Amino acid sequence: MSNQALAEVILTSLPKLATGKVRDLYDVDDNTLLFVTSDRISAYDVIMKNGIPHKGEILTLLSAHWFNELPKRVPGLRTHFLATDVPSNVTIEEARVIRNRSMQVRKLKVFPLEAIVRGYVTGGAWKEYKDQGTVHGMRLPPGLKQCDAVPGGPIYTPSTKAPAGQHDENISKEEAAKIVGDRYAKRIEELALKIFIAGQEYATERGIIIADTKFEFGLDEVTDEVVLVDEVLTPDSSRMWPKDRYEPGRDQESFDKQFLRNWLTENGLQGKEGVEVPQDVLEATSKRYLEVFQRLTGKSLEETTLG
Ligand SMILES: Nc1ncnc2c1ncn2[C@@H]1O[C@H](COP(=O)(O)OP(=O)(O)OP(=O)(O)O)[C@@H](O)[C@H]1O
Ligand SMILES: [Mg+2]
Incomplete structure (x- = not known):
């Protein structure tokens, strides 16, 4: 698993509909969106300059896990989840970059x-x-x-x-x-x-x-x-x-x-734009994300992405 954080993902295969704080939304067809989740992290409503390694994969695959589990526990629940596969109209090179961090969902209001x-x-x-x-x-x-x-x-x-x-x-x-x-x-x-x-x-x-x-x-x-x-x-x-x-x-x-938020407040950086987060705070945050993923899904991220 690469430890390089991906702060920006630019796809040319599909038309881009929107850029959120963390996700980029692409148009797959009239009824389908592709959610691409970067490693960007926002705190107090502003995005940090650098990303958290593996965060995009964790958010994507953990959400997919819940979309699978929750309807079993909440009768009648419908979700927008379709697949974690990369759509076939994305080039092989781009598919490689967004593998494990993209999700096809139903386009809804x-x-x-x-x-x-x-x-x-x-x-x-x-x-x-x-x-x-x-x-x-x-x-x-x-x-x-x-x-x-x-x-x-x-x-x-x-x-x-x-x-x-x-x-x-x-x-x-x-x-x-x-x-x-x-x-x-x-x-x-x-x-x-x-x-x-x-x-x-x-x-x-x-x-x-x-x-x-x-x-x-x-x-x-x-x-x-x-x-x-x-x-x-x-x-x-x-x-x-x-x-x-x-x-x-x-x-x-x-x-x-919260760990990142605490670091920001301790350093008077709460709400400031363009903050470069130090390596140790990035790694500590990444470790926490990885741990919560493993506890909730029962598998490490590495096991999940290899499978
Ligand atoms: N099924 C769906 N169809 C259309 N839009 C969706 C769907 N599910 C989520 N969205 C929207 O996609 C965006 C996800 O991007 P992201 O999480 O990066 O945004 P955000 O920073 O939380 O908020 P904002 O949308 O205000 O930028 C959100 O605006 C969300 O409302
Ligand atoms: Mg959001």
Whole structure:
């Protein structure tokens, strides 16, 4: 496995539709998109100059794993996943570069909502609770410690999906319903909670606490179904903690980009553009991504990509 990070992937075989912070989207045909996941990493909404070795492969193959597992656990769940094969109209040279980091998905209209689910009081939720006793405006019992589980189980805390360069904003369920319509808003909330709880159960058995996450959903306009899209329960979209080290009352040691975030804040670089991340922080982050992949899928990345 090459340890060289791939910060940019340019394909000439297919028309490019969009460049996200981490993924490039290409057009395969009228109904199909190719997601190509780079090793880019963003923290506090800005992209670092250099990438994390293997991150694109991990995010792609871990999402594929969840797209396979989750529908078994959440009856009626539909996803946008089609295949991890590179489409046949990509040249052999380009196929070699994007192997293991590309996914064909169904092209759908994405609802402009971030379907965030929180199982633990951490990050922004902890800050709000500490200051006001609420999380997303909902009052929680007094006396909770940092990183305690949300009493009563996971809660749905939607936000807007802001255009590039702008920050997402927390919104109430009523506001979410105004944006996407009441019926879709309810279905999104129901699915987000069910998927999160199923994912949490699965991960807990493998020694990982999924503290919170962000899902995205799209609409199948033919069947009128709400479909799970984007990436799913990865260390980029979720906070993941090793269960055996979990201890409320402090920050948790995490598998996700918290390590990078901490380095940025300690060095006053939070939100700054074009930050070059030092080698040791890159490697430590890569190691965490690799470990979470192995724990959740039961196979090392190397075993998975050889197979
Ligand atoms: N099935 C789908 N059909 C169409 N678009 C999708 C689908 N699944 C995900 N997307 C969109 O593809 C993009 C994925 O790219 P990426 O994760 O790099 O973006 P991002 O940085 O998270 O956000 P942004 O899209 O605002 O740049 C997201 O905008 C997501 O909404
Ligand atoms: Mg994304």
